[in-house]
Amino acid sequence: MEDTIDDYVRSLETQLENKVVFLKQSRDSLKKLRQEYKDEEAQDINPDIWKAFMKKPVMYVEKSDPIGLSLADVDVYLRNESSLDWIEMMTGKEMNYCTTLKESINNQRNMNKDLSTLIGLLEQDDLETEEVEEIPVASNLLDQNQKLWDSLQLFTKEVLCKNENNRIEIYNLLKRLVKFDPLLTVSDFRISHESERLYRLLSKANLVDVIHIDNNTNSQVRLINFNDNDLS
Structure with missing residues (x-):
């Protein structure tokens, strides 16, 4: 076996x-060709010739292709590692993830209800009445927000990073994602094994967008827009 390897x-x-x-x-x-033809004027490409060229394979893969x-x-x-990480995270016994998720959804529903009430009043142009003062529009937003950060x-x-040395690093990465930090890049997730694992999990779940910038080898990482109807 070792000889084969x-x-x-x-x-x-x-x-x-x-x-x-x-x-x-x-x-x-290519460099030689560019130098030879650099003084010639650019010519339009013949579509038929281009189509015929594109039908030809650029390279022939060898029968034995170790690369x-x-x-x-x-x-x-x-793929296997990221799938196992994701399954472990979703089914972890250390933390009742479903309960936390339900609490987050309920908090969001309460916020939506308050916002719907406010929008209704704005549409009725009835903000000067005394009745408005009795409606607790988003009165507990700060508490709900803090509860979500604590969760x-x-x-x-309990789930993402049990290594205490890297826990703050992982939490800060998540905070930067939530706050849509424009300076967050792929290289920020290459600091440790835990941060690389986090990036794989986010990518596997399609929770982040990777934005490629021209003339820049380091791509930006941004949390998806959850307000978008199409989250596929």
């Missing part, structure tokens, strides 16, 4: 070295 690793290393050489040759050829197999193996491993902190402690 050693042969596989050597084959993979050889293939990677070959690909590096081929890529360098391709870049050198492709390695990438597929890593992808399957990461998030408890969820971080």
Whole structure:
């Protein structure tokens, strides 16, 4: 078994070295072509020629493709790990996640009810009456908000990160997500194993958008808009 693994690793290393050489040759050829034709005027592409060109394969994959197999193996491993993490989180016994979720939903419903009352009064243009003063419109928003933050902190402690050393780091990442921090990037989730696990969980559940910026290798991470009707 060890001999087979050693042969596989050597084959993979050889293939990677070959690909590096081929890529360098391709870049050198492109650079040479750009220099040769840099003074020529740009010409319109013939659609028929372009379609015929696009039908041709860019490359032929080898029958024995250790690089492709390695990438597929890593992808399957990461998918399996993130799925297990997500299942463990959703079914964890350390914290009654369903109860916390129900409380959050009830809080949101109460807030929606208060807002609906306020909107109704605004539409009736009846804000000057004494009756309005008796309606506790969003009177406990601050308390509800603090309760949600406390639930998030408890969820971080009991489920997401049991390692006390990284717990504050994970909680701060979640806070930045909730507050839509425009400076939050993918690299912020590469600090520790727990932060990488958090990123995989959020991505697996489609709870974040990754925004690619031109000329920037570090993409922004943003929480999805839960007000959007389409959360697929």
